[in-house]
Amino acid sequence: MTHANCPRCGGRLARDNDTGRCTPCQAAERDRLSAPPVVPANFWDHKPVRLALAERHLGRVIRAYRCHPYHGRVALPQSVVAGWLGITQAQLSRVENGPPLVHLDRLAHWAQLLGIPASNLWFRLPGQHRWVDDASLSDGEMVGARGDDQVSERGDQAAVAVNVEQAPSQGGGVTDRRRFNVLAALAGLAAGGHTYLLPGPSAEVPGSIGMEQVRLAGSLVDDLRRVDAAVGADLLCDVAMQAHTRLSAWAARATCSREVGDALQSALADLSIEAAWLAIDADRRSEARPYLHEAITRARIADDPQAEVRALTHLSLLIRESQPGESLHCAEAALRISAGWATPRLTTLLHLRRAHAYAVLRDASGFSREMTKARRELDRGPHEDDQGFVHFVNVQELSGIEGLSYLALGRPERAAQSLRSIAANPSPAHRRNRVYYTVRLSEAVCQQGDVNEAARVALDVLPAVRQIKSKRVSQHLADVRRNLAAPRQATATTRQFVDAHDQAVSL
Template sequence: MPANFWEHEPVRRALAERHLGRAIRAYRCHPYHGRYALPQTVVAGWLGITQAQLSRVENGPPLVHLDRLAHWAQLLGIPPSRLWFALPGRAPVAPLHVKPRKITHEEGGTTDRRQFHAVAALAGIGASGFLDLLSASAEPPQSVGMEQVRYAGSLVDEFRKADAVVGADALCDAAIQVHERLSAWAAKAAYSRAVGDALQSALADLAIQAAWLAIDADRRAEARPFLNEAITRARIADDSRVEVRALACLSLLLRADRPGEAVHCAEAALRASAGWATPRLSTLLHLRAAYAHATLMDSFGFEREMTKARRAFEGGSHQDDLPFISFVSPQEVTGIQGLSYLALDRPGRAAESFRAVMAAPSAAHRRNGVYYTVQLARAACRKGDVDEAAGAAMKVLPEVGRVRSGRVSRLLVEVRSDLGSSARWAPRAREFVEAYDGALA
């Protein structure tokens, strides 16, 4: 770490208070790491403990065991001058980081490799020195260390960022192949117990990301096996945070066809996260439950869970918020409310919610904005407002070429079908139908 890293006030204060647990928390949440904090799972893997143990270290009383203090201080690369105890007479070991290296071009490279490079450029991961591992002809490593684990975690983050901007259609196949490739070489490689737990968590996270991309690409049947795998890996690693994320995604997947099971998944996630869930995570889980209750036409259950979601959201962001939770914004809360009203056959209330989302769109989640705009068109069709439906659908058309989402495309086909019968007498509907047929059909 650069010298000024240790001047950051939370780090400096924690070390001055002689509380290494708080120093680790400040280390994880340092702005140096970017917008999102390092996950507890990753740092716990460095230290050779579980995520639950690290949580107790960060939030409990100060450590007093000198051997552990010295070992962890060396792993984190804390300068000896900042410590209140002496280190053993050996050089500190800095934490592992992925070191970018230049990727050479392979003559006669396979289609898979070209695809991976194209996706890497799209997702911003082209500088990774481990991209060669994704080539079908690459030899798997004989051993796995924390560098490879962090690489797998970075892929999840980059796919997530790219998905928010360009949608899942451009990413789904690549994410599935990345997951298959990394899972294959991880199954054959040797690694320590600490690395193994962190690796299971990272691969579970990657499986969840692949499942979500399959859902958004409207390839729902492909998503369930990834989520089943993610839950299994999370339990092997004793990582409740990853298991909760998988259950939340499973609730979303099951909501349309098995809403009762979707409710059970959301409730299971709420139970599993009791005691450590941040307000934003609680918000998401209550939103999942609310939408599933609405699909069951259970107005009371929907209102109850929606109220809990809004109360939880008032708790604000938290330093322990997981990276995937960033999309839980005021727009998302209002958008899920609108979807629930649509499920309850209250299109007027749904349209009000979607208008509110469009009035203050999130620049960081353009795909979600496109999705809720087409949902406004659906709600307007349901309540018989052809002009509003056509106007909202026209706003979506220029975006669907840039934000490729199978869900959005399918919903837009539905809107086109609904407005087609009105095109003869409604000028705006006719304008949309002609534009749609010319651009997309």
């Protein structure tokens, strides 16, 4: 016998409903197993949640979140919430009951997944940098008045008003919006205390370096990553390179102790790696390699194997198409250096690097062997010692590399199958990767000969490509456009995409 009403929402059940819950509640129950629900604004006003936020303890915030009355009479199981966060139930228990988390990447990532409003947090989320409002600037300080690479000199760089992510909707044309976003990036970095590392007039550079300055310089990499997420590598690449130049020059002139010197070398290695990544994503690949070579050298000087592995991992990515054999060696060296301390995610990434390099070499057996190893490592799950740069390594990334590898092997049908699985089960925390792999899906479908489907996929992803401002992604979409514009490919659908692409590029 069925209940007359749904016990969760109180709604009337249909006569033939023998599940005990209404259809919307059944859907909500399914959805909560895969991703956090969208909660109302007053959710965060619940007293236990407010107290946990006031204590600045994200573990207690998560516990209060799980036990919130919004979820029903029974609290959300730790196993469900742990699945959202990419950790095990035992790890979540330690997070909830142990000391407060201090790792900023993890704090920001989990806060975003749960949808905690930025105004309730005690730390900044990616893209939360602020900038000086146009209305408060004089004519001589207006956006772009001193060029894309300079920031207005105001007494208080942190006096800011608008979120960076809102910047594309401001201003007149595209040029103004780009200047606007660069200003936002610079103002955000300056607000973090990095004024003397930025282009344009800056504060006086200290003559000596202490550990406090090294920590500040090291946090610059975190700030660059956050601004990159908001405005894209195309706009930030030069900023990172100029900051690297300033920090390197400062390090060469200033005095410091041996301990501080080693820490500074590690900080410079990290900044070099970040500058290289931004160059890769901005499709300025020739500029990336010197930064990675420098990072490897500095990491060895500082005896910092983690930084060396990060640099080798990025170098393997950079040269996998042009020098796949050397890419293999870089990934192998990173595996050797990290033996004994590498987490499963890092090992997965290195096997994926090798898998794609083997595919470019047309070595199908080598590709298959490395993909098997990558899957085995990924199945071991996340680890509390995961470095920030491997957080994107998940099932979707594995499917993406598998798809790219099948493209390199000349098997577009298998490539399309792998890449479609990403669209069917997207990772909300890694939008740029999702957009990139959708563009490559269009390329795979085009190679299969289905030009109309390729055009539809490309047309759907076009607005997102424009928003993320990654020249690497834009260039692949331009390649799809060039193929679909060929006279032999002309259909109403392909012409619609080509026209939309050309119009978007001209704006």
